[in-house]
Amino acid sequence: MPDGQVLQFAELTKRFGAVSAVDGLTARVAPGQVTGFLGPNGAGKTTSLRMLLGLVRPTSGTATIGGRAYADLEHPLQTVGAALEASSFHPGRSAANHLAILAQAAGLPSRRIDEVLGLVGLADVAGRRIGGFSLGMRQRLGLAAALLGDPGVLVLDEPTNGLDPEGIRWMRSLLRSLADEGRTVLVSSHLLAEVQQTVDALLIISAGRLVFQGDIDALADPDEYATIVDAPDRDALLHLLDERGIGYQVLRNGVTVRHSEPAELGALAAGAGIALSSLQRKGASLEEIFLDLVSGARVHPSAAGDGPVAAPAEDAAAPEATAPDVAPARADWAAPDAATVETPPTPASEEQR
Amino acid sequence: MSLVAASRSELTKQFTTSLWWVLALILVLYVGFTTALLGLTFAGVSTGRLPGSSGPPIPIDGLAALVYSTATSVGYVFPLLIGTLMVTAEFRHKTLTATFLAVPRRGLVLGAKFAVGILLGLLYGAIGIAAAVGAGAGSLAAFGVDTALGSADTWALFARMLLAYVLWVLVGIGVGTAVRNQVAAIVIVLAVTLFVEPIARTVAGFVDGIDQVTRWLPSAASDALVGQTIFTAMSATGGEQPAWWVGGLVLLGYAVVLLLVGQLSTWRRDVN
Numbered sequence: 155m156p157d158g159q160v161l162q163f164a165e166l167t168k169r170f171g172a173v174s175a176v177d178g179l180t181a182r183v184a185p186g187q188v189t190g191f192l193g194p195n196g197a198g199k200t201t202s203l204r205m206l207l208g209l210v211r212p213t214s215g216t217a218t219i220g221g222r223a224y225a226d227l228e229h230p231l232q233t234v235g236a237a238l239e240a241s242s243f244h245p246g247r248s249a250a251n252h253l254a255i256l257a258q259a260a261g262l263p264s265r266r267i268d269e270v271l272g273l274v275g276l277a278d279v280a281g282r283r284i285g286g287f288s289l290g291m292r293q294r295l296g297l298a299a300a301l302l303g304d305p306g307v308l309v310l311d312e313p314t315n316g317l318d319p320e321g322i323r324w325m326r327s328l329l330r331s332l333a334d335e336g337r338t339v340l341v342s343s344h345l346l347a348e349v350q351q352t353v354d355a356l357l358i359i360s361a362g363r364l365v366f367q368g369d370i371d372a373l374a375d376p377d378e379y380a381t382i383v384d385a386p387d388r389d390a391l392l393h394l395l396d397e398r399g400i401g402y403q404v405l406r407n408g409v410t411v412r413h414s415e416p417a418e419l420g421a422l423a424a425g426a427g428i429a430l431s432s433l434q435r436k437g438a439s440l441e442e443i444f445l446d447l448v449s450g451a452r453v454h455p456s457a458a459g460d461g462p463v464a465a466p467a468e469d470a471a472a473p474e475a476t477a478p479d480v481a482p483a484r485a486d487w488a489a490p491d492a493a494t495v496e497t498p499p500t501p502a503s504e505e506q507r
Numbered sequence: 508m509s510l511v512a513a514s515r516s517e518l519t520k521q522f523t524t525s526l527w528w529v530l531a532l533i534l535v536l537y538v539g540f541t542t543a544l545l546g547l548t549f550a551g552v553s554t555g556r557l558p559g560s561s562g563p564p565i566p567i568d569g570l571a572a573l574v575y576s577t578a579t580s581v582g583y584v585f586p587l588l589i590g591t592l593m594v595t596a597e598f599r600h601k602t603l604t605a606t607f608l609a610v611p612r613r614g615l616v617l618g619a620k621f622a623v624g625i626l627l628g629l630l631y632g633a634i635g636i637a638a639a640v641g642a643g644a645g646s647l648a649a650f651g652v653d654t655a656l657g658s659a660d661t662w663a664l665f666a667r668m669l670l671a672y673v674l675w676v677l678v679g680i681g682v683g684t685a686v687r688n689q690v691a692a693i694v695i696v697l698a699v700t701l702f703v704e705p706i707a708r709t710v711a712g713f714v715d716g717i718d719q720v721t722r723w724l725p726s727a728a729s730d731a732l733v734g735q736t737i738f739t740a741m742s743a744t745g746g747e748q749p750a751w752w753v754g755g756l757v758l759l760g761y762a763v764v765l766l767l768v769g770q771l772s773t774w775r776r777d778v779n
Contacts, residue, residue: 259516
């Protein structure tokens with residue numbers, strides 16, 4: 155198996171007229187882990203990936219695979235496997251013939267066709283016309299094409315689109331095992347929840363700019379936690395908090411007090427003779443942080459862009475300061491975010507316990 | 508990733524959809540029908556056995572060549588379409604993404620299409636000629652006119668017709684590369700071959716001077732390459748046509764210029 159390669163985006167920029175689809179993207183994707191490439195629709199994910207693959211010419215900057223541009227790769231399909239969109243097949247061609255065309259161009263033995271079709275679960279429909287395939291089957295065929303050359307790098311654009319829950323689970327375990335073999339796996343998605351369970355590292359872009367880069371654990375701000383407390387006599391509890399000048403918000407699942415430990419609040423309530431019905435610590439919701447990063451309400455130091463290109467994300471993320479502009483952004487926390495507060499503990503928040 | 512590998516891949520592309528045999532079937536029917544009709548008419552008129560014929564007398568000499576060359580003079584739109592579709596189908600079905608991922612050196616892809624285009628030109632040329640000879644020789648023989656199949660000149664004609672088919676596929680690849688949009692490319696091909704060129708060349712038959720221009724049109728160049736064709740016979744009043752090899756070079760020139768235009772414009776563009 156070919157080695158996983160480092161993918162490097164350096165000041166990558168693509169402008170369409172006056173619009174910057176990708177704006178000075180500098181990021182590094184390491185082998186041996188699954189990296190999620192996140193951003194809302196239209197953030198520039200697909201354009202970035204197409205520039206990496208030599209399909210779109212950057213306005214400026216470079217995107218390289220193991221230090222080389224895609225067009226300079228000796229054996230492209232044996233180095234990088236890419237699945238971009240589920241619609242780029244000739245509908246009149248069979249799945250096996252679609253792969254045969256690629257295998258011949260890359261000088262791969264034809265037995266690889268049956269192997270990858272078996273791997274993605276399309277062996278039974280190898281001879282059928284792609285025009286009759288469902289979106290999920292096309293996604294699998296795209297993945298088969300990506301795996302054809304047994305490449306060390308996999309670049310997949312929204313690979314779980316159109317897959318059923320079982321297919322999504324299968325895709326996740328496949329990506330995990332590919333990364334565990336030492337390959338570089340870059341997966342784009344517009345939903346954090348979709349990749350959260352799979353990825354080790356994240357690149358988040360918004361409006362063409364990098365807003366976060368690093369391990370998924372670094373996404374959650376360790377300083378950011380809250381305690382949810384509630385009492386049958388809620389008025390007494392609120393009165394106590396008001397008396398002590400402790401800020402809080404009343405949400406559906408209780409009273410949320412930011413930056414305070416359960417022990418403190420428990421002691422406080424005990425001292426005031428208030429019986430509590432609930433007392434629990436909660437880390438910040440990753441989804442919420444993701445949305446804040448994307449909307450610009452929150453700025454993460456890993457996206458500063460001034461540091462050295464290959465700066466390890468861990469270093470950048472460590473001396474984290476709660477950005478002063480986070481607080482105002484949180485002022486309108488109450489109603490729409492009530493749902494996100496309910497989200498089950500994320501891996502990051504579990505770690506903080 | 509080599510030209511040989513890319514060409515193999517390209518060849519597989521052409522024969523893994525139904526387009527190739529559908530076009531081959533239509534080519535046989537179209538050329539066969541037209542040739543049979545022309546063969547019967549000309550043979551009937553020139554032997555004087557067709558009653559009520561009023562046109563100019565057609566010499567029996569060279570009649571066979573005239574009939575056989577219908578495969579190119581009428582059938583050239585087929586290799587032209589095949590070449591065009593070789594390129595535009597990739598844009599139409601977005602398969603260019605997969606193609607360029609496998610062969611990121613885009614010039615190599617165009618080179619492979621060129622190589623396979625030559626093969627397809629020979630294949631469709633053989634099919635077209637076979638259809639023309641089958642239908643043409645049959646109808647000539649029906650009137651007792653010499654089929655000239657034993658003549659070396661006739662076989663030299665077939666060789667030039669094969670070359671014309673090859674060149675027309677290459678022109679088609681050029682059109683497809685330069686135009687890129689499949690519907691637009693087909694409309695352009697049909698409009699030019701069915702309206703613009705025939706009208707221009709017909710007008711040139713009556714108006715002096717215009718033939719100085721129209722003889723350099725692609726189809727006129729193709730007729731010059733092939734030799735005796737129905738169009739050159741009809742515009743017999745027109746001046747002498749260029750030598751066969753000049754016609755071939757002009758046709759090749761169209762292919763090369765269109766390919767260069769495509770290579771420098773659409774072929775370098777972003778693939779989305």
